[in-house]
Amino acid sequence: MSNLIISRRCNQSCPYCFAEESLTPAAAADDFISLDAFEERLDYLDRSGIDQARLIGGEPTLHPQFAELVQRALAHGKTVVVFTNGLMPDAALAALADLPAGRCGVILNITAMEGAAKGAATGTASLQSAAAQRFARQQAVLRRLGQKAQIGVNLYRLDQALDFILPLIEDTGCKPALRVGLAQPVLSGKNAFLSTKHYAQTGAAFTRFAVAAARQGVRVELDCGFVRCMFSEDEYAQLTAAGIFPGFHCGPILDIDLDGTVFHCFSLAEKFQTHLGPQDRADELREALVRRTQAYRQAGIYKECSSCVHAMDQSCSGGCLSNTIRRFIYQPFSVAVPQS
Amino acid sequence: MILNRFRPAPSLRWCTDSAQVMIVNEPPQEMVILRGIDAAVWSWLGLNYGYEDVLAFAAAFLNQPTETARQKLNQILYYWVELGLLVPDERP
Numbered sequence: 001m002s003n004l005i006i007s008r009r010c011n012q013s014c015p016y017c018f019a020e021e022s023l024t025p026a027a028a029a030d031d032f033i034s035l036d037a038f039e040e041r042l043d044y045l046d047r048s049g050i051d052q053a054r055l056i057g058g059e060p061t062l063h064p065q066f067a068e069l070v071q072r073a074l075a076h077g078k079t080v081v082v083f084t085n086g087l088m089p090d091a092a093l094a095a096l097a098d099l100p101a102g103r104c105g106v107i108l109n110i111t112a113m114e115g116a117a118k119g120a121a122t123g124t125a126s127l128q129s130a131a132a133q134r135f136a137r138q139q140a141v142l143r144r145l146g147q148k149a150q151i152g153v154n155l156y157r158l159d160q161a162l163d164f165i166l167p168l169i170e171d172t173g174c175k176p177a178l179r180v181g182l183a184q185p186v187l188s189g190k191n192a193f194l195s196t197k198h199y200a201q202t203g204a205a206f207t208r209f210a211v212a213a214a215r216q217g218v219r220v221e222l223d224c225g226f227v228r229c230m231f232s233e234d235e236y237a238q239l240t241a242a243g244i245f246p247g248f249h250c251g252p253i254l255d256i257d258l259d260g261t262v263f264h265c266f267s268l269a270e271k272f273q274t275h276l277g278p279q280d281r282a283d284e285l286r287e288a289l290v291r292r293t294q295a296y297r298q299a300g301i302y303k304e305c306s307s308c309v310h311a312m313d314q315s316c317s318g319g320c321l322s323n324t325i326r327r328f329i330y331q332p333f334s335v336a337v338p339q340s
Numbered sequence: 341m342i343l344n345r346f347r348p349a350p351s352l353r354w355c356t357d358s359a360q361v362m363i364v365n366e367p368p369q370e371m372v373i374l375r376g377i378d379a380a381v382w383s384w385l386g387l388n389y390g391y392e393d394v395l396a397f398a399a400a401f402l403n404q405p406t407e408t409a410r411q412k413l414n415q416i417l418y419y420w421v422e423l424g425l426l427v428p429d430e431r432p
Binding site for chain 2: 291292293294295296298299303304305306307325327328329330331332333334335336337338339
């Protein structure tokens with residue numbers, strides 16, 4: 001798997017955004033990937049044996065040649081997967097809507113619209129707000145794309161509402177599936193993220209939601225960074241009985257920036273990166289980044305992780321590596337030792 | 341008495357787990373894991389206890405006379421110097 005960054009520009013400001021440090025605050029000429037560089041990325045996917053072109057940003061659909069990029073990816077035989085906030089230009093929406101269903105998938109991140117959705121559902125004044133207008137646009141995009149579109153949500157607060165999502169899936173006719181991520185910190189910790197102290201409470205709330213979703217035929221998929229201990233034995237049993245089999249993993253995603261810089265993932269971008277060479281393949285880049293992060297992987301997000309049975313049987317990787325690395329500090333001390 | 345002052349190498353980052361101290365030297369991203377008395381000594385030093393305090397704690401931890409604990413403590417500290425975990429502290 002590799003994600004191709006095609007835009008450094010975004011039209012949304014999500015509090016948990018882990019890409020914010022790579023976004024350009026003001027419009028600049030080099031905000032978008034060039035067609036030549038995009039061709040190089042497609043060649044990289046070809047020689048890596050990857051059949052998906054996963055387009056991310058920023059907001060990828062803001063690329064002025066978005067439709068051309070999509071067509072070029074299709075010409076390479078790729079399935080196009082777009083990670084969007086849904087606030088896309090009409091031309092980009094049309095380009096995606098026209099694609100054959102089997103060649104296109106859209107993950108529409110709905111988290112930032114949570115407040116607007118609640119307002120819309122209750123008919124409050126916020127319906128008129130800019131947030132509500134943006135939510136209306138997201139609904140329209142979901143309706144237009146139908147089964148090609150899937151909702152994604154990032155959990156970044158303990159009291160985050162999820163109850164609007166199931167009616168939204170039913171109302172818009174989008175794919176009955178939901179991708180759930182935990183908002184993780186960038187190493188600097190400047191973004192909003194879910195504290196590991198709140199994982200167990202989040203696990204309980206998520207279990208209730210996921211079981212209800214499964215009853216309505218909505219498949220729930222978990223993104224990286226979940227840990228086994230955020231679910232009690234009973235909750236874990238409920239999830240598996242509902243057909244939800246969480247994976248507790250953390251590994252290099254390989255996000256490739258406009259200039260060819262390859263990140264482990266956005267959260268670790270400032271510490272673990274390499275550069276895409278003309279002959280590099282994804283498995284080699286991944287191996288190199290795994291090697292460089294290996295030492296830290298012996299720890300986990302909690303002090304109990306390194307001696308946990310789920311770490312020993314490798315069923316849980318101990319959560320997001322960014323959270324783990326943030327536990328490692330340099331605490332100065334000095335000791336005067338008698339000479340031996 | 342001649343004293344040698346040491347501090348942790350600036351390239352180290354560490355965290356304390358429930359049963360061990362994990363120290364990463366970066367680069368080249370090497371991990372050293374301390375357990376038992378070694379982990380305890382590192383943690384006490386991290387709390388900025390001085391040598392004599394750490395010695396007293398170590399004697400209690402090991403349930404050994406002070407002189408025996410002193411030998412063990414010095415052995416640990418100079419081994420860390422050999423490993424490069426501790427470096428001479430030449431700050432004024």
